[in-house]
């Protein structure tokens with residue numbers, strides 16, 4: 186029976202991979218969970234080890250001396266302030282880790298390495314992509330595009346696997362609905378806290394949609410972190426998925442709601458990713474090829490810093506005995522970006538389905554399940 190090695194084990198995506206594999210002990214008798222911190226207790230088939238992927242290869246090799254496994258899931262991530270730093274740091278974390286696998290001899294047993302990346306693959310952080318997004322879309326390379334650390338990580342992975350005769354698989358989730366403490370991209374916590382604090386301030390019945398009218402009336406494709414974990418467990422063992430990349434979204438597409446008046450507007454990249462294929466798609470000069478924007482009717486970063494908002498949170502947190510740090514740690518900028526985009530994101534699951542994937546997750550159910558996790562961890566009040 187295979188063993189697994191999971192990096193980023195405390196993160197929003199890695200944590201669920203650890204728990205999903207651990208539920209199937211006969212199939213996965215040993216799961217090595219790796220991260221700098223250990224935030225919770227694990228089932229008996231999970232062994233947590235400390236690793237700092239930015240430390241020296243010798244130090245890491247000592248930490249991982251006894252770690253062996255056939256399937257490696259790389260879900261570690263460190264957010265940096267610039268795309269170049271993301272490229273450098275996240276690329277180095279992956280290549281350091283792969284080097285350590287060779288140093289300790291663990292690489293001998295490895296069959297496949299599964300790398301978790303995301304829909305930034307399609308430049309969704311830069312503007313409108315070509316919809317629906319398919320895995321064979323052209324990579325946005327060249328001087329007109331900022332560095333994309335997913336390309337660096339995938340190139341590192343491809344080269345390493347061809348040198349060592351190993352298989353790889355890459356996943357592209359988007360706008361993840363999941364639970365993890367101190368996560369850099371967690372829209373569910375910020376969304377729930379926004380609604381709660383507005384209610385506390387007496388505006389619960391007239392909750393203003395903080396994002397853009399375009400997002401409200403348009404479409405997004407979310408990924409439930411639990412569904413992504415099930416996908417990873419499936420794809421690791423699917424022979425035909427060797428050396429392939431897959432979109433991983435819930436499988437439904439959600440229209441959102443909206444209210445008037447913008448509080449902030451910011452421009453994304455000068456040209457949106459879809460512009461690259463404008464001629465091929467007959468879209469030259471079309472509205473969607475113009476510069477994309479993030480329009481927030483309520484600028485959530487500014488909102489979260491208002492005195493009345495902070496006072497309402499303090500009141501609510503005291504009354505309900507909540508984890509007070511949750512508000513400050515909530516990713517207001519990320520939620521503002523997600524809800525404020527003025528373009529659609531429709532991500533195709535056709536490729537995975539052709540390979541045999543049948544998973545599906547209702548997005549509203551994903552949110553409910555995460556809100557229950559947040560209740561249980563003292564971030565949200567218990568439902569009365």
Ligand SMILES: NC(=O)c1ccc[n+]([C@@H]2O[C@H](COP(=O)([O-])OP(=O)(O)OC[C@H]3O[C@@H](n4cnc5c(N)ncnc54)[C@H](OP(=O)(O)O)[C@@H]3O)[C@@H](O)[C@H]2O)c1
Nearest residue numbers: 193194195196197198220221222237238261262303361370
């Ligand atoms: N969250 C989203 O909405 C979303 C959407 C699409 C794609 N993605 C992509 O999914 C991937 C995983 O992101 P995530 O959101 O799951 O990240 P996350 O929740 O921020 O978790 C990051 C993980 O990496 C570990 N880590 C960070 N620095 C480390 C270091 N120096 N050494 C060892 N471990 C380290 C963290 O654990 P410790 O801090 O304990 O070390 C944590 O377990 C990234 O490529 C991200 O871009 C995320």
